[in-house]
Amino acid sequence: MTTTQANNPPVSPWTTAPIILRSTKAETPGVFTAEFEFKCEQDAARFASRPGQFNMLYCPGYGESAISLSRVAANSSTLVHTIRSVGDVTNRLARLKIGESIGLRGPFGNGWPDIPDDLRHLIVVGGGIGLAPLRPVIEQFLENHVATRELTVLVGARSCEHLLFADEFQSWRDAGATVIATVDRSSPEWKGEVGVVPALIDRLNIGNPAQTHLFACGPEIMMSYSATAALDRDIPRDNIWFSMERHMNCAIGHCGRCQFGSHFICTGGPVFRYNDVQQLLTIHGL
């Protein structure tokens, strides 16, 4: 055991920063996007995040919830979270009024990998609320868009009213992306695809599979079959990445809640190479 100054402890990972709700926007049924700002300058200055990371949003009396950042804009300390109201904390978040304060710890997790220099095609696969942590990837890709790189966004939802960020698809297309949405259940007004997301991968034009990468977030079964479809199209296993979800309590690898096989999702993920989770995804109740 080493001896250090017992009266000089490290900064507690439980340190919580106050943030204030600035705006909300209804997205799909039960899903909304909230924009927060730090109350204190120094907290804003310290905060730096990357696509795919998450924060612990804290409603005193209700608890914390791990919510990914759905926008990561450069030179902005605005915190953008797209939230599905499903539990105590997220339901409380849905009732927050503009100007109300809550707490934040973060950012946590590894985030999506850097896009390699030789990438030719990025396929982004988002199912339901799973598109939220992928939107920063899409936006950053399109901001730095170069003609030699392709972006395909595949979006799945239960029905067309559940298609997240549907009002942004056209602007992504205008910026150069291919966006294909599919729904499980059609309705009279829906003119798009019907069926599961992985089936869309079968039909994509993939010119350089070796230089194609796939980022997926959504139900585990959707991610697994998307990977299988991608492998069938000769996309290398190492180029396939999943963002995983488990219950999180501490976000710092101390509480054991988010364990998945050999990983804590909070500190080892949430983004994993397909190879590292493929076997684990085949076992029920892990």
Place this chain on the structure above:
Amino acid sequence: MTSPLFLPVAELPKLLARLLELGYKVIAPTIDQEAIVYSEIQSVAELPRGWTDEQEPGHYRIRPTGNDRYFDYVVGPHSWKKYLFPPLQLISRAISGEDGWTFETCNDAPEKLAFLGVRACELAAMKIQDRVFLEGAYVDPGYQQRREGSFIIAVNCSVASPNCFCTSMNSGPRCTTGFDLALTELDDGMLVEVGSLRGQDVIEPLSLQAATTQHLKSAEDLYANTVRQVSKHLNTDDLRNRLMSNLNDGKWDSVAERCLSCTNCTMVCPTCFCSHVSEVPSLDETVVERQRKWDSCFNLDFTAVHGTPVRNDVRSRYRQWLTHKLATWHDQFGESGCVGCGRCITWCPVGIDLTVEVNAICGGES
């Protein structure tokens, strides 16, 4: 460090007095509710002198030994994690004011604790929890302060229970590292090994004599005798891979039929570290305390995602516990999460023995 010293049995109170004089709160084995448990002591009279514990799967009793030894027992339901990683700990506080919520972390200066009677397997357990709370991506400041502030007096085991398998886990029974002082209880006193400068400072004023060759020989005999008493064995060869390649084995159903999912094994385990944070508001809801409490992977709501538990049957929860402890712990922390103390076997209400389950699930009996 220095060669072993000898503390005559009549002078044990002096060691305790010295610790108290230095401001330590001394935690040691005591007898409470018919078990040997760790508690604060003021006098050596509170130690379980003349008592031992009798352990089998699902069975624990204390009984008189008929001798005058202080430390002639194995381990009880407590472990030192209750002091280093308290079962209930205030971690932060939210305060509501006119200008919204403000937040403060709570990290009160820990008490100065001296642990008397730490077993070799418990020293190993502390090192394992260090990996979790000190050596990962984030440091737990409270754990760090308590760990560094604690003075550790190990006591070598003179007996082993039928549930002990420290020899399989390379964690005992002999204390070799991680202590300030280590004692070996002989007929007429204690052999004292000094493990740190801090230990040296504590023992110095007692002006102890060097141990004689006879003392050293008696101690060696005691170590050898304890090793001989360890009868349980866990074959750890390639254990990680053997377990991980049998995750879908039907034998998990057999243990799931017996396991009550009561969490006892995780509560008594000296390395289990699962926790959750509870919100504790004041009546007027202007102050909310956040309390971290021990939790268990055997609890149904432990893995609830969107209200639905991922591990929704006992089979998956027992499998999580066993494979984490003996297999994936290696991937995460570079070593096994088990020290072979046998507590999970003794305190299991239905006497499930993890060494037996491992053999049933993936073979390897030897």
